[in-house]
Amino acid sequence: MTVLSMSRMEIDRVHVLRDLLAERIRTREAAQLMGVMTRQVFRLLRAYHAGGPAALISKKRGKLSNRSYPHGKPIAFYSDKHATFRVNKVGATGGDGMTQFGRALHELNIDIICANIPQAKGRVERANGTLQDRLVKEMRLAGVSTIEAGNAFLSAFMEDYNRHFAKLPFNDKDLHRPLAAHDDIEDAFAWKEARTVSFNLTLQYDKVLFMLEPNETTRPLARQRVTIYDYPDGHFAIKHQGRSLPYKVFDKLQQVDQAAIVENKRLGQILAMIAEQQKQMDMKRSNKAPRRRGQGQSMFKVG
Template identity: 55%
Template sequence: MTDKELHRIRMIENVIDRRLSGTQAARRLGITARHLYRLVSRYKTDGAESLLSERRGKPSNRSYPDELRSQVIAVIREHYYDFGPKLVSEKLSHLHAIHLAVETLRRWMTAAGIWVPHSQRKPRIYQPRQRRDCLGELIQIDGSHHDWFEGRSPKCCLLVFIDDATGKLMHLHFSETESTFDYLAATRRYIELHGRPVAFYSDRHTIFHVSKRDAHTDRITQYGRALQELNIELICANSSQAKGRVERANKTLQDRLIKEMRLEKINTIEEANGWLPYFIADFNDRFAKVPKFPKDLHRPFVGDACDMDDTFAWHDTRVLSKSLTFQYDKVLYLVEPTEENSRLAGETVKVLDYPDGRIAVMYGDRSLDCQVFDKLAEVDQGQIVENKRLGAVLSFAQQKQDEMDRADQRSRSKKMPKRRAQIRALGRNPALD
């Protein structure tokens, strides 16, 4: 019996024993006196069981048929076994013409073992991971977006490199954004200072990781390609807790670093990047740990400055047309029509886009000389006639005159690095330098 039914029986017994009047008992039970005396009569004749509802144990008149419930569960098991009740309700309504309330589906799916309510799920356990053994074995990297200059300059991003074995800040670098070129520049500086570590440990940002929806593309990012050429392993964490050392360092830096820069009257990214080595040295003296083994696993970079430039450039590929031309970033490039290059029509070349805006074209290990025909700049018709090499694109230029007159209203490709737009604003074309 329920508590309500037990309370009703006690009130009826009090009326029978004359401890309460019928009016008082009816008022306490919220029923009329006539109905109370009807219950008293039933209790005297058939006992307490006569007061129970005759509908107990029977299905509700508003319940759905068992056949419908079995049909819905079968459909869910076949097509929507990993869907939530809300999404299942939408799919059943749109695709199967079955209209059911979300809570009804939640009860059915829970009873069938398809859905586990959040309150009944076991919490995930994140056990602490031991530090690595040696310096340079694992370097955690992350970008922290924050108002680092407290309004004295626009908000920016701090790229943090911290050693897992010692907790040392290996490198800090302020940048306006968290882009591939920013990480490439910071990583290059890291390697110049310390050498090549065994592995970098990052989150699943698109700079480091290619998601499943982009599976049709190459399964490696520009940053991953650069590390692969340097023989450095790139490991992506599955959660923020997994790279907790750099996450905690970000929180500490957002407190200490901001206040230190305020005391030093540092107001710009350039000033901060010049002063950061002093902060890193002081921070490591205070908080760095001694590694389990003293060996430093950093390896020196093998190669010259040109090799490093090529490694940390943006790599892309293009196919040469029959006239030895290709387009990159809305610019038409013309390869020198030498006898050796004339056989490259239809071949794939590699375009190296350097952070400073320079463009290099490679076919295998051979560098190709090329001229630029910029579709975004206004065309000087006399220069086209004078430059015999641009004759192959003269007809193309004439067709695009109207577009070129509105060059100041057009922008570069959104897929290209933003720093190319900044270089364009300087009024020069680095590819011709």
């Protein structure tokens, strides 16, 4: 007797295909139950006819997947000339000459190569056009109507898409490099902006007033440049030469009351001025900073 080692998903597919062969369900229902496209149902059905349940066992079983190389990084990133990847403004003098995306790659020692020929840019655009059109239609045919079903559908779609359109590389060696000991993924992917500390040890970012805790480290930083780290999950850090600084937050988009002014005696005049100006100020946040939608317990409201 032959014993087959099958995953839960593969066993479920056997039951679905048996119901389909017995005409207890239709092809579209089978596709929904298995989370695949209709044409893949026919492919699985042919395989099941030819080899039985064993034909449904993944050929990748026992092989290393592409995700088995955790946090690998490429040598270079090939892109078009979009402003996400490079500073396109002629004569730009502010900042460090890099976009936020470019800075993140620079910190991880990854180069950016921008395409300069139509053939290279066209290949990307054709792929985007195919996905924007084909993916939507395939999901509609499979009856996908929720985010959860869409996420479950994507793995099968990617497998089928790559089988039809993927090209084998000239060299199949994985050239991704492991992260170096000093690579910090969380810091590299944070949105960073430089600010000047005032004499009162305050600085502003996205209409929020940050107040550095006065101590032997922060007092000498008056009129010095520090960096705001705005992380994707909504939390913040203020650093100077890589060292985190303690701070308090006063959100200028919240109403100021007398209690707040009394509590922050060191900033009494500043807070009183803010209280007066709030009546006329624009209560929307900057469009430049990253959106906080879906970040959980962030201090910022979505503008």
